[in-house]
Amino acid sequence: MTPNITDVEEEKRHFSNVIATFHKYTQYSLTANNRRRRDLFTLPKADQDLLASLGYKEKLNLVDDAILANAAFLNQIVANPEIFGHDVDDEDGAVESLEPVGHSHSHDTEHAHSHSHSHSHGSHSGFHSNPKPYKPSDFDMDKLRSTLKQFVRDWSEEGKEEREACYGPMKDALLHHFASSSDEDRKKLRVLIPGAGLGRLAYDVAKLGFACQGNEFSHYMLLASFFILNRTDEIKKYTIYPYVHSFSNVYSRSTMLRAISIPDVLPSDLPPGSDFSLVAGDFEEIYGSEVDEGEEPHSGQWNAILTCFFIDTAKNIVNYMRIIHRILAPGGVWINLGPLLWHFENNNTNDPSVELDLEEVKALARTIGFELRNESTVDTTYTNNSEGMLGYVYHAAFWTATKIQAE
Numbered sequence: 059m060t061p062n063i064t065d066v067e068e069e070k071r072h073f074s075n076v077i078a079t080f081h082k083y084t085q086y087s088l089t090a091n092n093r094r095r096r097d098l099f100t101l102p103k104a105d106q107d108l109l110a111s112l113g114y115k116e117k118l119n120l121v122d123d124a125i126l127a128n129a130a131f132l133n134q135i136v137a138n139p140e141i142f143g144h145d146v147d148d149e150d151g152a153v154e155s156l157e158p159v160g161h162s163h164s165h166d167t168e169h170a171h172s173h174s175h176s177h178s179h180g181s182h183s184g185f186h187s188n189p190k191p192y193k194p195s196d197f198d199m200d201k202l203r204s205t206l207k208q209f210v211r212d213w214s215e216e217g218k219e220e221r222e223a224c225y226g227p228m229k230d231a232l233l234h235h236f237a238s239s240s241d242e243d244r245k246k247l248r249v250l251i252p253g254a255g256l257g258r259l260a261y262d263v264a265k266l267g268f269a270c271q272g273n274e275f276s277h278y279m280l281l282a283s284f285f286i287l288n289r290t291d292e293i294k295k296y297t298i299y300p301y302v303h304s305f306s307n308v309y310s311r312s313t314m315l316r317a318i319s320i321p322d323v324l325p326s327d328l329p330p331g332s333d334f335s336l337v338a339g340d341f342e343e344i345y346g347s348e349v350d351e352g353e354e355p356h357s358g359q360w361n362a363i364l365t366c367f368f369i370d371t372a373k374n375i376v377n378y379m380r381i382i383h384r385i386l387a388p389g390g391v392w393i394n395l396g397p398l399l400w401h402f403e404n405n406n407t408n409d410p411s412v413e414l415d416l417e418e419v420k421a422l423a424r425t426i427g428f429e430l431r432n433e434s435t436v437d438t439t440y441t442n443n444s445e446g447m448l449g450y451v452y453h454a455a456f457w458t459a460t461k462i463q464a465e
Contacts, residue, residue: 073139076277079194079202080136084129086199087303091121094305117311124299124315128206131296135285163367163399163440163452205278206300207441212258213286213321216444223438224454225259228364228393229266231432231458235362235391244268245331247361250385252341253368257283260336261325263364269333275340283336287325294319307447316445346381356385367396367440367454373410375419379426383461392428392459395436397452416455428459 095118098106109115211217236247244267251260254272256279264270274280290296297317301308308314328334337344345356363382372378382392398419402411414422420430436454443449 073277075192075194075198076281077136077139078192079198080132080281082194083132083199083202084125086194087125087128088122090303091118091125094118113311120311120315121302124302127297128299128302131298132202132206134289134296135281139281163397201276201278203300203303204441205282206298207443208256208279209282209286209298209320210300210318211441212256213323214318215322216318218322220439220442220444221258223436224366224395225262227436227456228259228366228395229262231393232263232268232362232364232391233266235393235458241267245333248359248387249362249364250345250360251364251366252345253365253371254336255279255283257287257336259364259366260334261287261328264328264332264334267329267332268362270335272336273341273344274336274338280336280338286321287336290321290325293321293324296320301443301446309445309447313445342377342381345385346377358385358387360385361387361390363390363392365392365394365396369394369396369419370398371401372412373402374412375414376412376422376426379423379428383426383428386461388461388463390461392461393457394459395454395456397454399452419455420457423459427462429462430457430459433457 095115098109098114101109211221232249236244239247247268249263249268249270251263251270251272254260254274255276257272257274260270260272272283274283297319299315299317301314301316305314363386365382369375369378386392398414398416400411400413402409403413405411420433423430434456436456438452438454439449440452
């Protein structure tokens with residue numbers, strides 16, 4: 059589906075604002091930390107002295123250092139945004155936009171929820187404006203902080219236990235479904251992963267020898283995944299400090315300031331001839347629309363579809379399932395794992411939202427034409443701080459499903 063000029067302009071505006079958010083991370087985060095210093099000086103002198111004896115000022119200085127280290131890493135990610143086809147002049151070229159509101163699976167200690175409503179359509183240019191410089195909101199910065207935590211989940215040794223709780227059962231189910239396929243045949247089996255995030259599950263599937271395509275629409279995720287997958291030439295090349303942005307529910311200074319090294323594997327370390335790609339854009343627009351001239355047909359073309367913490371991003375779950383059913387090949391498998399934190403529930407952007415309970419979701423899947431098997435519950439976290447005092451546990455639904463062929 060070819061986007062109209064309004065879509066192109068809105069996408070460029072959103073992309074510019076995301077770039078601005080990356081660039082403004084340093085100022086925003088240091089200002090927030092400096093507010094703690096100002097608050098300290100409002101206390102009685104005796105109280106200040108007591109806190110000084112605990113090393114509180116020194117801790118604030120260490121947090122500043124960690125923020126600067128994060129900023130250096132984030133600035134590398136957006137050093138060349140033109141690779142995405144957008145002519146972003148600088149961070150001050152971004153424009154004011156409305157703030158979307160929704161839910162994400164990532165829980166910060168501030169109890170904030172976020173969800174991006176952006177859409178990517180490929181390379182566009184020609185949109186110019188002269189607005190006032192964009193000032194990133196708390197919502198924008200929450201998404202950027204969540205991106206740092208996503209690096210922990212997908213590309214660090216510290217995140218292995220959490221991600222394998224989700225990715226492990228899905229990879230096992232994929233291998234089981236195609237157990238009779240030879241290594242050579244496996245290269246021809248096409249696996250789609252919508253909502254691919256930073257791309258680790260897609261990478262792992264490609265590492266198993268399948269032809270794998272990830273799909274993602276968040277510009278935060280797309281910028282970060284491109285960087286880690288294409289700009290990394292050694293294991294543990296980068297060091298980030300994802301837990302320095304909140305002082306709540308912290309056991310100790312060392313847990314808050316702990317460094318995370320990424321990546322834990324070399325992303326380029328794939329079997330020779332591997333077919334691995336990431337496609338930017340909205341799942342429904344790319345895989346659910348009528349095929350335009352020159353676009354890739356998808357109907358019946360995917361041997362497996364893996365949805366991890368994805369189906370609850372739907373505005374209309376019926377359409378998600380119809381698309382999955384339509385693009386699955388005969389004998390293909392849909393493997394799902396995730397909760398039902400409906401991202402558009404109670405949104406203030408006038409987006410439609412259909413929220414079903416788990417029994418209704420499964421009944422809908424059967425009605426659309428799936429046979430569900432291997433149903434179970436997987437207790438798991440999502441970008442959880444394993445050394446913090448607070449954690450959220452999802453009782454995630456897992457199943458495999460095959461398409462029932464029309465008689």
